[in-house]
Amino acid sequence: MWIRIYAIFTKELKQLSRDRMTFGLIIMIPLVQLMLFGYAINTTARHIPVGLIDLSQTSESRAIAHAITATQSVNFTARYRSIKEAEVAITRGEIKAVLYLPADLTRRLFSHPLYDHQQPNSPLTRPVGQWIVDGSDTVIASSIRALRNMPLDEVANHAVIRTAPSFEVVQYFNPEQRTVVNIVPGLVAVILTMTMILFTSAAIVREHEHGNMEFLITTPVRSIELMIGKITPYVLIGLIQVSIILSVGHWVFSVPIRGHLLSLLGGSILFIFASLTLGLVLSTIAKNQLQAMQMTIFILLPSILLSGFMFPYDAMPVAAQWIAEALPVTHFMRMIRAIVLRDASILLLGEDALWLGLFTVGGIIIASLRFKKKLE
Amino acid sequence: MNASAHQELEPTEYVIEAKGLSKCFGDNIAVNKLDLKIPKGSIYGFLGPNGCGKSTSIRLLTGLLEASEGEVNILGQPLLGHEESLKKRIGYMTQKFSLYDNLTVQENLNFVGAIYGFAGRKKKNRIEELLALYDLEKQTKQFAGSMSGGQKQRLALACATLHSPELLFLDEPTSAVDPENRREFWERLFDLCDAGTTILVSTHYMDEAERCHALAIMEEGNKRADGSPQALMDAMPATVVEVSGNQLRQFKQTLIQHPDILSAAQIGSHLRVLVKQQVADPLNFISQLSQGREALLARPSLEDVFVACTGGRHVD
Numbered sequence: 008m009w010i011r012i013y014a015i016f017t018k019e020l021k022q023l024s025r026d027r028m029t030f031g032l033i034i035m036i037p038l039v040q041l042m043l044f045g046y047a048i049n050t051t052a053r054h055i056p057v058g059l060i061d062l063s064q065t066s067e068s069r070a071i072a073h074a075i076t077a078t079q080s081v082n083f084t085a086r087y088r089s090i091k092e093a094e095v096a097i098t099r100g101e102i103k104a105v106l107y108l109p110a111d112l113t114r115r116l117f118s119h120p121l122y123d124h125q126q127p128n129s130p131l132t133r134p135v136g137q138w139i140v141d142g143s144d145t146v147i148a149s150s151i152r153a154l155r156n157m158p159l160d161e162v163a164n165h166a167v168i169r170t171a172p173s174f175e176v177v178q179y180f181n182p183e184q185r186t187v188v189n190i191v192p193g194l195v196a197v198i199l200t201m202t203m204i205l206f207t208s209a210a211i212v213r214e215h216e217h218g219n220m221e222f223l224i225t226t227p228v229r230s231i232e233l234m235i236g237k238i239t240p241y242v243l244i245g246l247i248q249v250s251i252i253l254s255v256g257h258w259v260f261s262v263p264i265r266g267h268l269l270s271l272l273g274g275s276i277l278f279i280f281a282s283l284t285l286g287l288v289l290s291t292i293a294k295n296q297l298q299a300m301q302m303t304i305f306i307l308l309p310s311i312l313l314s315g316f317m318f319p320y321d322a323m324p325v326a327a328q329w330i331a332e333a334l335p336v337t338h339f340m341r342m343i344r345a346i347v348l349r350d351a352s353i354l355l356l357g358e359d360a361l362w363l364g365l366f367t368v369g370g371i372i373i374a375s376l377r378f379k380k381k382l383e
Numbered sequence: 384m385n386a387s388a389h390q391e392l393e394p395t396e397y398v399i400e401a402k403g404l405s406k407c408f409g410d411n412i413a414v415n416k417l418d419l420k421i422p423k424g425s426i427y428g429f430l431g432p433n434g435c436g437k438s439t440s441i442r443l444l445t446g447l448l449e450a451s452e453g454e455v456n457i458l459g460q461p462l463l464g465h466e467e468s469l470k471k472r473i474g475y476m477t478q479k480f481s482l483y484d485n486l487t488v489q490e491n492l493n494f495v496g497a498i499y500g501f502a503g504r505k506k507k508n509r510i511e512e513l514l515a516l517y518d519l520e521k522q523t524k525q526f527a528g529s530m531s532g533g534q535k536q537r538l539a540l541a542c543a544t545l546h547s548p549e550l551l552f553l554d555e556p557t558s559a560v561d562p563e564n565r566r567e568f569w570e571r572l573f574d575l576c577d578a579g580t581t582i583l584v585s586t587h588y589m590d591e592a593e594r595c596h597a598l599a600i601m602e603e604g605n606k607r608a609d610g611s612p613q614a615l616m617d618a619m620p621a622t623v624v625e626v627s628g629n630q631l632r633q634f635k636q637t638l639i640q641h642p643d644i645l646s647a648a649q650i651g652s653h654l655r656v657l658v659k660q661q662v663a664d665p666l667n668f669i670s671q672l673s674q675g676r677e678a679l680l681a682r683p684s685l686e687d688v689f690v691a692c693t694g695g696r697h698v699d
């Protein structure tokens with residue numbers, strides 16, 4: 008039995024090392040994704056192009072525009088004379104929002120408590136200006152909404168006493184609130200899902216398409232031997248990818264790696280096996296490589312959307328949470344973030360580890376049972 | 384007709400016995416009620432045109448396809464339920480090259496050896512033996528995908544016989560091989576046969592079919608005739624007449640209209656005409672039709688048998 012598993016293992020490894028394309032993908036997918044997610048994707052928007060309608064034309068109005076630019080949230084890229092003109096520009100997509108400063112700006116400003124703290128906070132206080140926002144993009148809309156309570160003391164040139172907040176918030180683990188810190192470990196989970204399922208979902212189908220299967224199934228090789236031999240080389244590949252993502256994440260994006268390397272290794276291996284067997288099951292269902300690819304995408308989409316990579320797991324509706332629980336990646340997403348960012352040991356994450364183990368054993372059994380040594 | 388004259392020596396043991404073996408793909412009947420009895424130690428041929436069900440029959444006999452109907456005994460055991468234990472005792476060379484293009488000859492052989500449970504010195508010796516036997520020693524480091532048709536076919540045979548199977552299935556093994564290499568290949572087959580291996584080989588070459596101890600002529604899933612090549616020729620249900628003279632093309636057109644003529648094919652400077660058996664004096668019958676052209680009786684060839692059995696539909 009072990010002779011055969013070893014034979015299939017070495018055969019797969021040799022074929023893999025000669026397949027330049029696949030080998031390139033193994034290295035390039037993590038790097039490209041990491042750069043994309045690390046640099047391009049940021050859920051707090053910056054330098055949003057906006058317009059300005061300044062009807063007051065005073066030193067105060069210029070000071071307000073200047074103070075807003077200083078927050079780096081927006082860039083004033085155009086000026087308009089009327090709201091009509093600005094609306095057209097928003098519709099065309101040239102700007103995402105427009106700031107309207109009315110002609111009586113100075114009067115409104117001087118009676119505003121955020122400008123002059125001696126002013127009473129009365130219901131008659133009117134906002135100094137108005138933001139008209141293209142609300143279709145929620146990220147941009149919420150970034151501009153954050154400007155709503157912008158202090159006006161910089162315009163006033165004197166400090167304003169602000170009321171004490173109701174709660175003090177202390178942020179553990181990611182004090183600077185950088186998105187990339189949460190994304191890099193999540194990316195490990197997503198990329199492993201993608202590559203592991205992609206490679207193995209084609210594993211059995213490819214042998215069928217190249218005509219190798221007809222010979223292989225006339226030999227005494229057993230299904231389980233074929234399955235185990237086929238997936239083990241990819242464990243190495245998976246671990247290479249984990250190392251690439253975490254080391255680039257660590258050195259380029261300063262993502263802290265707090266957990267123990269053994270926990271990291273254990274968790275990764277569990278998840279790699281679970282993904283590989285999921286791919287194998289797909290491979291026994293698919294009729295050709297195209298179908299295998301389509302099924303991979305079918306699994307990949309919920310893996311990205313529901314696993315907690317994009318949206319917080321706890322904020323999802325219950326039905327979506329159930330679907331998420333059925334995907335190995337959700338369990339690993341929790342584990343790797345806990346291990347990398349919060350220094351959790353794998354023993355602390357027993358439940359998720361157990362799930363991944365169950366996925367693997369179940370997957371191997373299903374794949375071996377489904378795989379028939381027949382041509383139909 | 385069913386000329387069941389097998390080998391000279393009385394067969395005592397059948398390696399393959401099939402009764403009423405059928406396979407349907409939807410409405411398409413690929414193999415229809417095939418009966419086979421193949422004695423131990425013989426080379427048995429499946430002769431037939433493309434799509435007649437040769438590969439499907441072989442896949443049924445190796446257990447790769449589930450039969451729609453019928454029973455098969457392989458090496459004295461019913462195939463159904465014993466597929467896996469029989470796999471150690473049979474070898475199969477597929478029609479399409481089924482080894483790994485991106486592995487070298489040596490790696491392919493190592494892989495197949497390990498799959499059959501060979502290890503260490505035993506594996507090394509066996510592989511060296513095969514490399515020498517099939518003249519692949521210079522190619523050991525070459526990728527299988529970059530080899531010529533004849534080399535691939537020798538590698539495939541080496542892999543199929545690595546575990547010294549008692550029964551060997553070869554599906555069109557020489558389709559990509561020149562005549563010289565084909566002769567050489569058949570020498571190897573006779574060596575294997577001599578060592579006691581029973582071989583079932585499919586082909587659409589007449590000269591190959593003629594080398595078999597016995598063969599089955601297949602058409603559209605049906606076995607039309609079987610027996611040794613000689614017996615098949617002797618028992619052919621038609622007479623061969625060769626006609627030579629001028630304007631043979633036009634003469635052929637008039638001949639094939641005639642209901643008593645099975646087929647007429649031009650071969651070089653004469654026409655080879657198959658006259659149905661019920662015609663009492665075929666030579667006289669043709670002479671009358673041939674308007675002064677010369678007509679002679681000829682010895683039937685296997686191709687004539689093939690044409691007579693398949694109704695001439697596959698030969699111009």
Ligand SMILES: Nc1ncnc2c1ncn2[C@@H]1O[C@H](COP(=O)(O)OP(=O)(O)OP(=O)(O)O)[C@@H](O)[C@H]1O
Nearest residue numbers: 408411413431432433434435436437438439440478
């Ligand atoms: N998997 C399949 N599904 C549906 N039809 C099939 C299948 N395999 C074979 N057939 C059909 O069965 C018939 C016999 O095919 P088979 O491959 O056995 O022919 P063959 O004698 O080996 O031909 P060739 O000389 O071209 O190899 C054909 O009509 C083919 O279309």
Ligand SMILES: [Mg+2]
Nearest residue numbers: 437438439478
């Ligand atoms: Mg065929």
